[in-house]
Amino acid sequence: MAGVATEKATVPGLAARMAAFRSLGGNCEFGFVQRYCGAEPSGLLRFSYTPLDDLIGALETRFERYGAPSDLVLAPTETGVYYCRSRTYNIWSNTQRAVAGTDHDALLEREYGRVAHLKARMLADLATGEKILVRKADAGQTDADFQRLAEAVWRHGPSTLLRVREAAPGSATEPLRRTGDLVLEGSVRRFSPGEQAWDVELESWVALCDAAYAAHAGVAPASLTAAPSADAMRLPHGTxxxxxxxxxxxxxxxxxxxxxxxxxxxxxxxxxxxxxxxxxxxxxxxxxxxxxxxxxxxxxxxxxxxxxxxxxxxxxxxxxxxxxxxxxxxxxxxxxxxxxxxxxxxxxxxxxxxxxxxxxxxxxxxxxxxxxxx
Structure with a gap:
């Protein structure tokens, strides 16, 4: 649980704050948000898509069959990139490797090793509850659906969940609010379109995550003003x-x-x-x-x-x-x-x-x- 915010508390830089979050596999969008902020945490579901029911099933079984023999398969996509799919849990992970020129068997072996390593780390993170877990609200997702996800997470430990909604067109984003002891909710201006998960609306994502970090860590929100660089070049200011x-x-x-x-x-x-x-x-x-x-x-x-x-x-x-x-x-x-x-x-x-x-x-x-x- 977060403590009382104090002005004296040291707030880490933006990259370190963003590294305190872990994606729960809505798609690759939040992974790109972290990358654009200079954070590259190793997360099991960071660049993955997982339907909600499958994710809940994976959490309820401690991802036991994820990465078991014959569970993983490489699937080429229309974009020419390999995705790694779990037959058991329907987790689709972007390998970020082009089909052309990639050794299929070597990549599959690498994915088995990656899943084994990151699965153990995720279970450890879930047990401590230190990370903020991010899940975008899918179209048609109900409060009851999200509650099932939260309960599956809390079987492991006291993790805080951040539920992210997409603001209605032309509407302002919702400020962060706490809707439960371990649940935070807010919105961003828009989600990334379709297969273009890299096309993020970064400003509202950063504002929401900074507010969530402050609420979780018990510190005052950081100043998000870009800091003048000591070596920044001189640029024109007049019209x-x-x-x-x-x-x-x-x-x-x-x-x-x-x-x-x-x-x-x-x-x-x-x-x-x-x-x-x-x-x-x-x-x-x-x-x-x-x-x-x-x-x-x-x-x-x-x-x-x-x-x-x-x-x-x-x-x-x-x-x-x-x-x-x-x-x-x-x-x-x-x-x-x-x-x-x-x-x-x-x-x-x-x-x-x-x-x-x-x-x-x-x-x-x-x-x-x-x-x-x-």
């Missing part, structure tokens, strides 16, 4: 005007090269900017760019015109001989244009949520200072 560079629709990039020696290749960094698209422009896309390995992002909403909106992209600088870039991109033709201002590059997976948008209209002297970059 800049951008237009497409091609007669036919194509990519026009407005970027700057990164000095990779000034960044930790393993840490996530987030670039954000405010953009304003005029009413007469018809771009196909306006978006942010950051580094080699793109993590979370938020493109411009093309239905919003003549008003500032924030775009951002998080990524890692990574390793490589080429220099990655940071900035903005436009897909459109020479008639498409937009404005931008307040470029920021900071360490972290999400931007500063508290930063206010620029004023929609400025007086003469304010415009002059803006043009001069003041």
């Amino acid at each position: 800049a005007r951008h237009k497409g560079r091609h007669r036919e629709p194509g990519l026009s990039a407005f970027t700057k090269l990164l000095d990779t020696t000034r960044f930790d290749p393993a840490k996530p960094y987030v670039f954000s900017a405010w953009v304003r698209i005029p009413a007469h422009a018809l771009p196909e896309r306006v978006f942010a760019v950051m580094g080699r390995e793109r993590l979370g992002w938020c493109d411009a909403d093309l239905t919003i015109r003549n008003r500032w909106q924030r775009v951002w992209a998080a990524g890692r600088v990574g390793d490589g001989t080429d220099r990655p870039c940071v900035g903005l991109g436009l897909i459109g033709d020479a008639g498409d244009r937009f404005e931008s201002r307040d470029w920021h590059l900071r360490e972290g997976p999400v931007p500063d949520w508290s930063a206010p948008p620029p004023p929609e209209a400025m007086g003469f002297f304010a415009r002059l200072r803006d043009r001069l970059g003041g």
